[in-house]
Amino acid sequence: MVGPNNLLYAVSIRSESTFKRFVEVGRVVLLRSGPHAGKTAVIAEIIDHNRAIIDGPATGIPRHAFPYRHLTLTPFRLPKLPRGAGSGTVLKQLTSEGIVEKWNKSTWATKRTAIEKRKSLNDFERFKTFVAKKSRRDVVRKSVKAAKKA
Incomplete structure:
Protein backbone atom coordinates (compact mmCIF):
# COMPACT_ATOMS: atom_id res chain seq x y z
CA MET A 1 0.00 0.00 0.00
CA VAL A 2 1.36 3.43 -0.90
CA GLY A 3 1.40 5.94 1.94
CA PRO A 4 2.54 9.52 2.40
CA ASN A 5 5.75 10.42 0.57
CA ASN A 6 5.25 7.39 -1.69
CA LEU A 7 6.61 5.00 0.93
CA LEU A 8 5.36 1.46 1.11
CA TYR A 9 4.12 0.27 4.46
CA ALA A 10 2.59 -2.97 5.59
CA VAL A 11 -0.99 -3.21 6.69
CA SER A 12 -1.64 -5.70 9.43
CA ILE A 13 -4.65 -7.79 8.55
CA ARG A 14 -6.44 -9.55 11.36
CA SER A 15 -7.58 -12.94 10.26
CA GLU A 16 -10.11 -13.29 13.06
CA SER A 17 -12.89 -10.81 13.71
CA THR A 18 -13.55 -9.46 17.18
CA PHE A 19 -17.29 -9.74 16.58
CA LYS A 20 -18.83 -13.09 17.43
CA ARG A 21 -22.54 -12.41 16.91
CA PHE A 22 -23.75 -11.58 13.44
CA VAL A 23 -27.15 -10.87 11.95
CA GLU A 24 -27.69 -14.10 10.05
CA VAL A 25 -30.44 -16.54 9.23
CA GLY A 26 -30.82 -18.87 12.19
CA ARG A 27 -29.57 -16.41 14.83
CA VAL A 28 -31.63 -16.50 18.02
CA VAL A 29 -32.59 -12.97 19.08
CA LEU A 30 -34.12 -11.37 22.16
CA LEU A 31 -36.90 -8.86 21.52
CA ARG A 32 -36.41 -5.60 23.41
CA SER A 33 -39.68 -3.83 22.65
CA GLY A 34 -43.23 -4.39 21.53
CA PRO A 35 -45.90 -6.70 22.87
CA HIS A 36 -43.48 -9.67 22.89
CA ALA A 37 -40.61 -7.90 24.68
CA GLY A 38 -38.39 -10.26 26.65
CA LYS A 39 -39.12 -13.31 24.48
CA THR A 40 -36.77 -15.03 22.06
CA ALA A 41 -37.23 -15.66 18.33
CA VAL A 42 -35.17 -16.78 15.34
CA ILE A 43 -34.20 -14.75 12.27
CA ALA A 44 -35.87 -16.62 9.39
CA GLU A 45 -35.07 -14.18 6.57
CA ILE A 46 -33.14 -10.92 6.15
CA ILE A 47 -35.19 -8.22 4.42
CA ASP A 48 -32.69 -5.33 4.23
CA HIS A 49 -30.18 -3.45 6.39
CA ASN A 50 -32.88 -2.41 8.84
CA ARG A 51 -35.31 -5.31 9.18
CA ALA A 52 -35.54 -9.08 9.32
CA ILE A 53 -38.36 -11.61 9.38
CA ILE A 54 -38.41 -13.27 12.79
CA ASP A 55 -40.30 -16.35 13.88
CA GLY A 56 -40.74 -17.81 17.35
CA PRO A 57 -43.01 -20.85 17.18
CA ALA A 58 -41.70 -22.24 20.48
CA THR A 59 -42.16 -18.96 22.37
CA GLY A 60 -45.46 -17.82 20.86
CA ILE A 61 -44.11 -15.09 18.59
CA PRO A 62 -45.83 -14.92 15.18
CA ARG A 63 -43.78 -14.65 12.00
CA HIS A 64 -43.40 -10.97 11.11
CA ALA A 65 -40.91 -8.27 10.09
CA PHE A 66 -38.99 -6.68 12.96
CA PRO A 67 -36.34 -3.89 12.99
CA TYR A 68 -32.80 -4.71 14.11
CA ARG A 69 -32.70 -1.75 16.48
CA HIS A 70 -35.28 -3.51 18.70
CA LEU A 71 -33.43 -6.84 18.71
CA THR A 72 -30.54 -8.12 20.77
CA LEU A 73 -28.42 -10.88 19.25
CA THR A 74 -27.83 -13.88 21.52
CA PRO A 75 -24.90 -16.30 21.27
CA PHE A 76 -27.26 -19.11 20.17
CA ARG A 77 -27.97 -19.93 16.54
CA LEU A 78 -29.42 -22.63 14.30
CA PRO A 79 -26.58 -23.34 11.83
CA LYS A 80 -28.54 -25.58 9.44
CA LEU A 81 -31.63 -23.37 9.08
CA PRO A 82 -32.25 -22.55 5.39
CA ARG A 83 -33.24 -19.04 4.26
CA GLY A 84 -36.96 -18.37 4.40
CA ALA A 85 -37.69 -21.51 6.42
CA GLY A 86 -41.28 -21.90 7.57
CA SER A 87 -42.49 -22.06 11.15
CA GLY A 88 -42.57 -25.86 11.12
CA THR A 89 -38.92 -26.12 10.09
CA VAL A 90 -37.90 -23.51 12.66
CA LEU A 91 -39.79 -25.38 15.40
CA LYS A 92 -38.14 -28.71 14.44
CA GLN A 93 -34.69 -27.14 14.53
CA LEU A 94 -35.37 -25.40 17.87
CA THR A 95 -36.52 -28.62 19.52
CA SER A 96 -33.76 -30.79 18.04
CA GLU A 97 -31.03 -28.34 19.11
CA GLY A 98 -32.69 -27.68 22.50
CA ILE A 99 -32.22 -23.93 22.11
CA VAL A 100 -35.14 -22.91 24.33
CA GLU A 101 -33.83 -25.04 27.21
CA LYS A 102 -30.28 -23.73 26.68
CA TRP A 103 -31.61 -20.15 26.76
CA ASN A 104 -33.61 -20.76 29.95
CA LYS A 105 -30.50 -22.22 31.66
CA SER A 106 -28.19 -19.39 30.55
CA THR A 107 -27.07 -16.80 33.10
CA TRP A 108 -28.51 -14.04 30.90
CA ALA A 109 -32.02 -15.52 31.09
CA THR A 110 -31.80 -16.32 34.80
CA LYS A 111 -30.75 -12.74 35.57
CA ARG A 112 -33.67 -11.43 33.49
CA THR A 113 -36.15 -13.64 35.37
CA ALA A 114 -34.72 -12.56 38.73
CA ILE A 115 -35.07 -8.89 37.75
CA GLU A 116 -38.66 -9.44 36.59
CA LYS A 117 -39.48 -11.24 39.83
CA ARG A 118 -38.00 -8.40 41.87
CA LYS A 119 -40.03 -5.86 39.89
CA SER A 120 -43.25 -7.77 40.58
Whole structure:
Protein backbone atom coordinates (compact mmCIF):
# COMPACT_ATOMS: atom_id res chain seq x y z
CA MET A 1 0.00 0.00 0.00
CA VAL A 2 1.36 3.43 -0.90
CA GLY A 3 1.40 5.94 1.94
CA PRO A 4 2.54 9.52 2.40
CA ASN A 5 5.75 10.42 0.57
CA ASN A 6 5.25 7.39 -1.69
CA LEU A 7 6.61 5.00 0.93
CA LEU A 8 5.36 1.46 1.11
CA TYR A 9 4.12 0.27 4.46
CA ALA A 10 2.59 -2.97 5.59
CA VAL A 11 -0.99 -3.21 6.69
CA SER A 12 -1.64 -5.70 9.43
CA ILE A 13 -4.65 -7.79 8.55
CA ARG A 14 -6.44 -9.55 11.36
CA SER A 15 -7.58 -12.94 10.26
CA GLU A 16 -10.11 -13.29 13.06
CA SER A 17 -12.89 -10.81 13.71
CA THR A 18 -13.55 -9.46 17.18
CA PHE A 19 -17.29 -9.74 16.58
CA LYS A 20 -18.83 -13.09 17.43
CA ARG A 21 -22.54 -12.41 16.91
CA PHE A 22 -23.75 -11.58 13.44
CA VAL A 23 -27.15 -10.87 11.95
CA GLU A 24 -27.69 -14.10 10.05
CA VAL A 25 -30.44 -16.54 9.23
CA GLY A 26 -30.82 -18.87 12.19
CA ARG A 27 -29.57 -16.41 14.83
CA VAL A 28 -31.63 -16.50 18.02
CA VAL A 29 -32.59 -12.97 19.08
CA LEU A 30 -34.12 -11.37 22.16
CA LEU A 31 -36.90 -8.86 21.52
CA ARG A 32 -36.41 -5.60 23.41
CA SER A 33 -39.68 -3.83 22.65
CA GLY A 34 -43.23 -4.39 21.53
CA PRO A 35 -45.90 -6.70 22.87
CA HIS A 36 -43.48 -9.67 22.89
CA ALA A 37 -40.61 -7.90 24.68
CA GLY A 38 -38.39 -10.26 26.65
CA LYS A 39 -39.12 -13.31 24.48
CA THR A 40 -36.77 -15.03 22.06
CA ALA A 41 -37.23 -15.66 18.33
CA VAL A 42 -35.17 -16.78 15.34
CA ILE A 43 -34.20 -14.75 12.27
CA ALA A 44 -35.87 -16.62 9.39
CA GLU A 45 -35.07 -14.18 6.57
CA ILE A 46 -33.14 -10.92 6.15
CA ILE A 47 -35.19 -8.22 4.42
CA ASP A 48 -32.69 -5.33 4.23
CA HIS A 49 -30.18 -3.45 6.39
CA ASN A 50 -32.88 -2.41 8.84
CA ARG A 51 -35.31 -5.31 9.18
CA ALA A 52 -35.54 -9.08 9.32
CA ILE A 53 -38.36 -11.61 9.38
CA ILE A 54 -38.41 -13.27 12.79
CA ASP A 55 -40.30 -16.35 13.88
CA GLY A 56 -40.74 -17.81 17.35
CA PRO A 57 -43.01 -20.85 17.18
CA ALA A 58 -41.70 -22.24 20.48
CA THR A 59 -42.16 -18.96 22.37
CA GLY A 60 -45.46 -17.82 20.86
CA ILE A 61 -44.11 -15.09 18.59
CA PRO A 62 -45.83 -14.92 15.18
CA ARG A 63 -43.78 -14.65 12.00
CA HIS A 64 -43.40 -10.97 11.11
CA ALA A 65 -40.91 -8.27 10.09
CA PHE A 66 -38.99 -6.68 12.96
CA PRO A 67 -36.34 -3.89 12.99
CA TYR A 68 -32.80 -4.71 14.11
CA ARG A 69 -32.70 -1.75 16.48
CA HIS A 70 -35.28 -3.51 18.70
CA LEU A 71 -33.43 -6.84 18.71
CA THR A 72 -30.54 -8.12 20.77
CA LEU A 73 -28.42 -10.88 19.25
CA THR A 74 -27.83 -13.88 21.52
CA PRO A 75 -24.90 -16.30 21.27
CA PHE A 76 -27.26 -19.11 20.17
CA ARG A 77 -27.97 -19.93 16.54
CA LEU A 78 -29.42 -22.63 14.30
CA PRO A 79 -26.58 -23.34 11.83
CA LYS A 80 -28.54 -25.58 9.44
CA LEU A 81 -31.63 -23.37 9.08
CA PRO A 82 -32.25 -22.55 5.39
CA ARG A 83 -33.24 -19.04 4.26
CA GLY A 84 -36.96 -18.37 4.40
CA ALA A 85 -37.69 -21.51 6.42
CA GLY A 86 -41.28 -21.90 7.57
CA SER A 87 -42.49 -22.06 11.15
CA GLY A 88 -42.57 -25.86 11.12
CA THR A 89 -38.92 -26.12 10.09
CA VAL A 90 -37.90 -23.51 12.66
CA LEU A 91 -39.79 -25.38 15.40
CA LYS A 92 -38.14 -28.71 14.44
CA GLN A 93 -34.69 -27.14 14.53
CA LEU A 94 -35.37 -25.40 17.87
CA THR A 95 -36.52 -28.62 19.52
CA SER A 96 -33.76 -30.79 18.04
CA GLU A 97 -31.03 -28.34 19.11
CA GLY A 98 -32.69 -27.68 22.50
CA ILE A 99 -32.22 -23.93 22.11
CA VAL A 100 -35.14 -22.91 24.33
CA GLU A 101 -33.83 -25.04 27.21
CA LYS A 102 -30.28 -23.73 26.68
CA TRP A 103 -31.61 -20.15 26.76
CA ASN A 104 -33.61 -20.76 29.95
CA LYS A 105 -30.50 -22.22 31.66
CA SER A 106 -28.19 -19.39 30.55
CA THR A 107 -27.07 -16.80 33.10
CA TRP A 108 -28.51 -14.04 30.90
CA ALA A 109 -32.02 -15.52 31.09
CA THR A 110 -31.80 -16.32 34.80
CA LYS A 111 -30.75 -12.74 35.57
CA ARG A 112 -33.67 -11.43 33.49
CA THR A 113 -36.15 -13.64 35.37
CA ALA A 114 -34.72 -12.56 38.73
CA ILE A 115 -35.07 -8.89 37.75
CA GLU A 116 -38.66 -9.44 36.59
CA LYS A 117 -39.48 -11.24 39.83
CA ARG A 118 -38.00 -8.40 41.87
CA LYS A 119 -40.03 -5.86 39.89
CA SER A 120 -43.25 -7.77 40.58
CA LEU A 121 -42.85 -7.87 44.38
CA ASN A 122 -45.37 -5.99 46.48
CA ASP A 123 -44.47 -3.84 49.48
CA PHE A 124 -44.65 -6.61 52.09
CA GLU A 125 -42.57 -9.01 49.95
CA ARG A 126 -39.91 -6.31 49.51
CA PHE A 127 -39.90 -5.85 53.30
CA LYS A 128 -39.46 -9.60 53.87
CA THR A 129 -36.56 -9.60 51.39
CA PHE A 130 -34.98 -6.66 53.21
CA VAL A 131 -35.23 -8.45 56.59
CA ALA A 132 -33.81 -11.69 55.14
CA LYS A 133 -30.85 -9.81 53.62
CA LYS A 134 -30.25 -8.04 56.93
CA SER A 135 -30.21 -11.29 58.92
CA ARG A 136 -27.92 -12.92 56.37
CA ARG A 137 -25.57 -9.96 56.52
CA ASP A 138 -25.43 -10.21 60.34
CA VAL A 139 -24.64 -13.94 60.25
CA VAL A 140 -21.85 -13.39 57.71
CA ARG A 141 -20.42 -10.47 59.70
CA LYS A 142 -20.38 -12.51 62.96
CA SER A 143 -18.76 -15.53 61.29
CA VAL A 144 -16.04 -13.35 59.71
CA LYS A 145 -15.36 -11.73 63.08
CA ALA A 146 -15.11 -15.16 64.75
CA ALA A 147 -12.77 -16.40 62.01
CA LYS A 148 -10.49 -13.37 62.51
CA LYS A 149 -10.24 -14.09 66.25
CA ALA A 150 -9.38 -17.75 65.69
